[in-house]
Amino acid sequence: MIQFEKFSLNNGLRVIVHTDKSTPMAVVNVIYDVGSRDEDPAKTGFAHLFEHLMFGGSINIPEYDEPLQKAGGENNAFTSNDVTNYYCQLPAENIETAFWLESDRMLSLAFSKKSLEVQRKVVCEEFKEHYINKPYGDVWHKMRELAFTTHPYRWMTIGKELKHVEDATLEDVKAFFFKHYRPCNAVLVVAGNISTERAKELAEKWFGPIPAGDAYLRNLPQEPAQTAARKATVKANVPLDALYKCWHIYSRTDKKYYVVDLITEILSGGGSSRLYQSLVKEQKLFSNIECYHLGSTDAGLLTIEGKLVKGVTMEAAEAAIEAEIKKLQATGISERELEKVKNKTESMMAFEDMSVMNRAASLAMYELLGDADLINKELDRYRAVTATELMEECNIIFNENNSNTLYYYANN
Amino acid sequence: MINRTQAPEIKDAVSFNLQLKPCETFTLDNGVPVYAVNAGAEEVLQIELVFYAGNHFEKQKAVASATNALLKNGTSTKSAFELNEHFEYYGAYCNRACYNETAVVSLSTLSKHLSALIPVVKEMITDSVFAEEELDTFKQNSKQRLAVNVKKSDFIAGRLIDSYVFGDDHPYGKYSNEEDIDALNRVALQDFFNTYYVKGNLVIFVSGKLPNDLAQQLNAVFGKLPLQAMKDKIAYFPVSPATTKKYFIQNDADGVQGAIRLARQFPNRHHPDFMKVMVLNTVFGGYFGSRLMSNIREDKGYTYGIHSFVQNHLQESAWMISTEAGKDVCTATTEEVYREMKLLRETLIDEEELLLVRNYLMGTILGDLDGPFQIMGRWKNIVLNGLTADYFYDSIETIKNISAEELRELAKKYLEPDQFYELIVI
Numbered sequence: 001m002i003q004f005e006k007f008s009l010n011n012g013l014r015v016i017v018h019t020d021k022s023t024p025m026a027v028v029n030v031i032y033d034v035g036s037r038d039e040d041p042a043k044t045g046f047a048h049l050f051e052h053l054m055f056g057g058s059i060n061i062p063e064y065d066e067p068l069q070k071a072g073g074e075n076n077a078f079t080s081n082d083v084t085n086y087y088c089q090l091p092a093e094n095i096e097t098a099f100w101l102e103s104d105r106m107l108s109l110a111f112s113k114k115s116l117e118v119q120r121k122v123v124c125e126e127f128k129e130h131y132i133n134k135p136y137g138d139v140w141h142k143m144r145e146l147a148f149t150t151h152p153y154r155w156m157t158i159g160k161e162l163k164h165v166e167d168a169t170l171e172d173v174k175a176f177f178f179k180h181y182r183p184c185n186a187v188l189v190v191a192g193n194i195s196t197e198r199a200k201e202l203a204e205k206w207f208g209p210i211p212a213g214d215a216y217l218r219n220l221p222q223e224p225a226q227t228a229a230r231k232a233t234v235k236a237n238v239p240l241d242a243l244y245k246c247w248h249i250y251s252r253t254d255k256k257y258y259v260v261d262l263i264t265e266i267l268s269g270g271g272s273s274r275l276y277q278s279l280v281k282e283q284k285l286f287s288n289i290e291c292y293h294l295g296s297t298d299a300g301l302l303t304i305e306g307k308l309v310k311g312v313t314m315e316a317a318e319a320a321i322e323a324e325i326k327k328l329q330a331t332g333i334s335e336r337e338l339e340k341v342k343n344k345t346e347s348m349m350a351f352e353d354m355s356v357m358n359r360a361a362s363l364a365m366y367e368l369l370g371d372a373d374l375i376n377k378e379l380d381r382y383r384a385v386t387a388t389e390l391m392e393e394c395n396i397i398f399n400e401n402n403s404n405t406l407y408y409y410a411n412n
Numbered sequence: 413m414i415n416r417t418q419a420p421e422i423k424d425a426v427s428f429n430l431q432l433k434p435c436e437t438f439t440l441d442n443g444v445p446v447y448a449v450n451a452g453a454e455e456v457l458q459i460e461l462v463f464y465a466g467n468h469f470e471k472q473k474a475v476a477s478a479t480n481a482l483l484k485n486g487t488s489t490k491s492a493f494e495l496n497e498h499f500e501y502y503g504a505y506c507n508r509a510c511y512n513e514t515a516v517v518s519l520s521t522l523s524k525h526l527s528a529l530i531p532v533v534k535e536m537i538t539d540s541v542f543a544e545e546e547l548d549t550f551k552q553n554s555k556q557r558l559a560v561n562v563k564k565s566d567f568i569a570g571r572l573i574d575s576y577v578f579g580d581d582h583p584y585g586k587y588s589n590e591e592d593i594d595a596l597n598r599v600a601l602q603d604f605f606n607t608y609y610v611k612g613n614l615v616i617f618v619s620g621k622l623p624n625d626l627a628q629q630l631n632a633v634f635g636k637l638p639l640q641a642m643k644d645k646i647a648y649f650p651v652s653p654a655t656t657k658k659y660f661i662q663n664d665a666d667g668v669q670g671a672i673r674l675a676r677q678f679p680n681r682h683h684p685d686f687m688k689v690m691v692l693n694t695v696f697g698g699y700f701g702s703r704l705m706s707n708i709r710e711d712k713g714y715t716y717g718i719h720s721f722v723q724n725h726l727q728e729s730a731w732m733i734s735t736e737a738g739k740d741v742c743t744a745t746t747e748e749v750y751r752e753m754k755l756l757r758e759t760l761i762d763e764e765e766l767l768l769v770r771n772y773l774m775g776t777i778l779g780d781l782d783g784p785f786q787i788m789g790r791w792k793n794i795v796l797n798g799l800t801a802d803y804f805y806d807s808i809e810t811i812k813n814i815s816a817e818e819l820r821e822l823a824k825k826y827l828e829p830d831q832f833y834e835l836i837v838i
Binding site (some may be wrong): 020022023024025035041042058060061065066069070071072073074089090091094096097099100104107117118119120121122123124125126128129132133134135185205206209218237238239240270271272277280281284287288291306309310339340343344345346348349350353354355356390 | 413416418419421422423425428452453454455456472493495496497505506520521549550552553559560562564565567614640664668669700710711712713727736761767768771774785
């Protein structure tokens, strides 16, 4: 059970305090309710580029990192399709430094031209490092475009193309900031060795005076239900053929999310999972196989991907995946197999909760999803999933008309 | 109105009195030493069996890592599937890892399941069978993985730079190619297993929420086996560094970035300069605010990240700079790295920057000591390197007291460009 207190400031900033006196550290985590799904289709990659700019100095503080490091702290941030999260951890005695820094960049950035110029280049190098200069690096770029016709999940967080990042202007940056980086679009989590009273006092002092801004009303184009299978073929300079299949699933807040999550565990959650045992070990068709989903806020995708053993045809590989799915659809799973994936989920959560930084980030994410207390309800929701539900869900999701397949062939 | 230009008061982390939580030690009946840290709020624990079975001990390439990887692929009574299913049913993770001197079998589990799981770990380390079919699948999949990896410039660069510094026969410098994987056979694995696991030298580290009868449980399962403590010093393996210092490799005709590695030999943790250089390295390229990051990423935008670090080896080490930079700015990047070296050799680090680095390091250590696994990580490093807790406390004193003059002297001694191997792989 993770204890916390929750309150809001007058400007709409939601604050969650999770006290843990067993650690000498404190964490300040600020999550903004903006991700790459909120971008203009002609200016993709912006939410992530913006994350970089958040370290380029704020209105009253020329340097973000330096004072934090001086206070013995460390920090980082990430951007996803759904959210942008900033976190720092420092010795609890020095926590006010984090309040000072985070509140100033919520108040306003410095909007430095130099910072924009440099970070455009840095992000382009990041783009190259992860998505161009790696074999199979463009898979998600292609798969998102195949699987989504309408929803902004059809582009990656890094951006659709380098050019979008290269073309970003300071005007774009300012507009984005004042649209999304307002207190009413954010959640502040304070965790670790700090009392609720002290956290409240500091939150009021540093974040209280920031103007509320206008709430951002998200109104994204929704993905229509897919009605026919989609397939695409790629040929590239890679050493092995690979197969990627995706099916549309549910949003993060749908109760069927837990069923789907357990399905991925059944299929590839370890050395005794079905796809690994059957397709890698017994039939030797794939050298690796994975089934996963990204836990996206809006309805996302369940993916099965693997690299084919040399000499195996794409048809044979695909047929074998389909056969495993059919088996699951027809005969379901045993109570013991269900118990196994639930136990695994339980221990995974226990390990994740060991770190105060993880707990802070989870609380922030759950609060954006609607209720920080989800952190304490998750396990029961997994426990409640039945074998019957799981089998039914397999029959709904793994429908040919709901599938997107990318055949990734090695040249020559 | 608050004055936002004024930073809040901070307590300098250098004034912190950092303590490494002590580690209990005891010995099993067969002499195997156990180190235990009982801490943490969650009902979880981690047990690591560290065998002296790393690639230093193999006579044929890739045998140590293959033996280690296949420990979970079948015993005389359980198939690979059954072993995996057993651990997974209890929500536990049983992992293997092979390093240069050591090879590890680790178990992470909810504390309540320990007694159901360690007998199966025992089976793996005493009764693995290395079936032909399992080995064949392993070889095939390893080769496929390698085929993908050799397309990556960072992978190629990582292998080559180690081979330049240590020599390609040295445990720290050698790497496997497809033909080495092809040459693996059951007999070699079985031999290695019998010598280095079944009758091997072992040390055990346990951390987390520990049961009261931990010593009895471990002794009952592992204490009667023909294992022992590592008594001999590991034989010194002489390095044979390459004579050529500069390399350029074109690995991918379509590459848009170069993987850059600069490295020089460096002594191990017993050398008096080691802990001092950890401070100098932090200034140079060891954290986000480092000289290399500030210049090459935050000012020039040549790369997404650039880091320097000292490799964590027992015998010999290397001081390395690593980055991926745009194809057109690779040379400019190495020039900037050398410029930063020169600056450290010639100009004293000012007190403000030095205090920042001291505070940063102290704060990071404080954060790193948060949690039982992290505390054990520190102890493991101390024990495996043949050091004592003094090493931890001396490092803290070094961070607090090292002077700018000493750091400049170290830079003069170690940060000379002609001492470095330079490699760019595109």
